[in-house]
């Protein structure tokens with residue numbers, strides 16, 4: 001069979017879609033493959049039936065970046081509202097601001113510190129652990145036993161499914177503590193939520209490009225490879241190589257969605273739950289992402305998020321030393337695959353925020369397509 005396409009792109013997530021858009025803009029022919037029954041990868045969003053509230057299928061996604069170039073690029077495909085992300089956490093029936101700031105400290109300890117008093121106060125609370133041997137010791141050496149016990153310990157147990165004393169100290173290098181009342185989660189210059197959710201961005205990016213939905217590229221690899229001169233693969237790298245060096249570990253999440261008959265369930269888009277007695281890690285309430293919209297009165301959608309380990313539903317790379325060793329072997333194998341470009345969070349086994357995936361896809365596309373690379377991310 002003749003090679004019909006310049007590029008076969010495996011995956012319609014952000015990496016695949018941006019690469020496809022750039023290739024097409026450069027006059028190349030592109031075929032997209034997608035294993036799922038929808039486009040957009042983990043950024044996919046859809047209107048909740050009955051309420052029309054836009055739900056982010058794989059967890060709340062907030063767009064944020066400091067790069068003017070990336071902001072201008074994404075704004076070609078959508079407008080954004082002025083949403084600013086703030087995270088709250090419930091601990092013993094009280095609600096605190098996260099990451100830990102002056103308000104959290106004052107409320108938690110029942111004091112009224114000024115910003116300049118925070119460093120000495122925290123110093124007096126810190127544990128004296130010169131050589132922390134695990135995550136727990138490291139955290140106590142950074143913020144002390146009280147704040148660790150309230151906000152980090154049980155949340156970590158729920159997220160990782162194991163005791164923090166079994167986790168390596170190097171997972172954390174710092175725990176952000178703000179000595180002001182500043183409670184915006186991201187500090188980036190540009191942030192917001194796409195006015196119509198994320199899926200329309202993808203529809204516009206790949207408009208006019210054929211997409212084969214519900215197709216697993218690896219099930220008929222030779223056939224699909226024969227259809228194009230070059231392949232861009234955004235699926236899991238270990239799966240591509242038949243798990244020859246073992247499986248990479250991923251932390252995963254599971255969601256339970258509920259429609260409740262109140263207009264506002266929790267007053268915010270994301271509420272963390274720090275206590276071990278609460279089995280979920282957080283509750284999302286997506287109506288709060290779109291305060292600019294008239295939304296169905298008297299009802300709201302809430303989504304409980306549970307953490308789990310599931311390498312078949314990859315969300316966050318675990319990235320232990322054994323994973324890094326396996327990854328290095330797979331990366332070495334990838335360099336021998338002449339006409340295949342590996343990109344995105346699954347193929348690079350890397351936690352990427354959306355702006356980082358866009359930056360990476362733009363950079364790689366420009367390199368391959370022969371244009372000038374001016375992306376500075």
Ligand SMILES: Cc1cc2nc3c(=O)[nH]c(=O)nc-3n(C[C@H](O)[C@H](O)[C@H](O)COP(=O)(O)OP(=O)(O)OC[C@H]3O[C@@H](n4cnc5c(N)ncnc54)[C@H](O)[C@@H]3O)c2cc1C
Pocket residue numbers: 010011012013014015016033034035036039040041042043058059060061062063064215216217218234235236253315316343344345346352353354355357
């Ligand atoms: C819970 C959660 C919350 C997040 N929140 C934020 C946030 O607030 N802000 C932010 O900036 N980022 C956030 N992110 C990160 C964001 O989701 C990623 O940066 C982005 O989705 C990565 O895009 P990607 O194209 O690399 O991967 P993906 O979105 O995973 O796309 C890969 C696509 O390839 C397809 N595929 C894989 N293998 C095959 C195959 N063999 N054949 C065919 N198709 C295949 C998959 O089905 C998928 O559609 C969050 C991530 C998670 C997990």
